[in-house]
Amino acid sequence: MLLPKLAAIYLSLTLSGVRALECSQEIGSDFLSVDAGGGQAFAIRTGDLVYRWCNYRWIPVMGTMKQISVNGSTVYGIHNTWHLYRYLHGSWFLMDESTIQITAKHTNMLYSIGELLGNIFCSLLDKNDPTYSSWKSSFITMSVMACGLHDCWGIDSNGNLRYLITPSTCAVQLSFIKIYGNFVTLDVSDNGVVYAIDSNWKLHRSIGVRTSVTTLEPLLPEKKIRSVSVDGDLLWLVTVEGTIMLCNV
Template identity: 25%
Template sequence: MAVRRILFLLADLLLLNAQLCTEIPNPGLLKQIDAGNGLVVGLEPTGNVFMLNGEDWLYLAGGMQHVSVGISGIWMVDYDKHIYRLLGSNLEKVSESFEQINAGGNLFVAGVKSGNHPMCLSSSEFLAMKPTSSVTWTVMSGTMKSLSCGLQGCWGVNTAGSVYFRTGIEPQRCQGTRWEYVPNTFSMIDVGSDGKVYGMKKGGDVFYRDGITDSKASGTRWTKVNNINARAKHLTYDANILWLITQDDKILRCQM
């Protein structure tokens, strides 16, 4: 594993319509990448978690199946379905029986419990957390295989690939009010801290959600991103940067 390499290895340079993608070092072979609040984390199939720090990927933890970073910090789920959050260099165990976690909400955390049950941790619960203290999760209703949250709310994808937006979410009332169906099918959705939304098809095509406003938080239509000459197997977005793990295991940093 090469840990220290130059960040911007110029392998795949694409400059079309002011969009620029550069390949960056891979700490191994990442299966997941997540960006939020100015940080980028990655997960190897072996369960090792890394954080991008300048030119280096820094090792954070092992034995994990999912990782998320955002306003609420860095959170992980291990192979035994236990949730942890990273406090300094220490992992604090939070809850059990979760498949996926998302730290992108506005001082609230969302996750999917075993059985595809979406849950959330309100801002009051999150801010009151102390090491070894128990927390109370709130049911969001419905069934989802994954969640991604931003300042304007949460997006969910169910096992059939159908996409939904959760309306009425507030930090103190993170469960929201209802799931609004958003036509199209995707294998995953990711929301940036600025509220922009990207989706990935099963075949690796990437789409952007147009028309997101304060009055229409779910947007109006999906637009294919045609200016990236790569098929993705995982994506994440934050602060005008789209990060991709390609199907040939490259990591691309795309200025959007």
């Protein structure tokens, strides 16, 4: 569900013509990033302040985090000490350290990027112990990683998009799919569509999914976007000015 009233429709150029994205009016200020999944959304503001979207407004959450990954009631955060926390019942519980990024949207699996070498680690979620993790290193390095329900993509050290094979065994394999570019961040929808932001703060969307992706199309070419997160048919965006937009996709 979008914000109460849609104030604008932004046009996005595609390979086949012009596609309209229906987006809300930009709101707020000083936002740095946003992450949404399973009907919940969390955002980080200047000073690593954490907020949760509730009843059409941003509610402050205790504590400070540099990065948030959310999938419904499953919420993780990384502190500026690189310690990993899980958000449970309104509080943050310490799990691990030496983590620079976390993604929790893949089915029953948690992926992280280690602080020292940038290796991807995987841990199966333990329903009986929500703060326990047993990490398995893939020895594959990525600067950024994002997952949908079934698919994961990463950005390598050269800024290229790479499709990651993530079997149910919690292993990670590097596929042959490479999309050249200078990308800085991304997210993946539950149906496998990739949304990526390049170094010029331009937003792109994949044409095709998984190994059929060969190119990307621009979205909102008149906007500069610093953070993207997709949840179902909703696209959450943070502009370089620090405002938040919510679009139907």
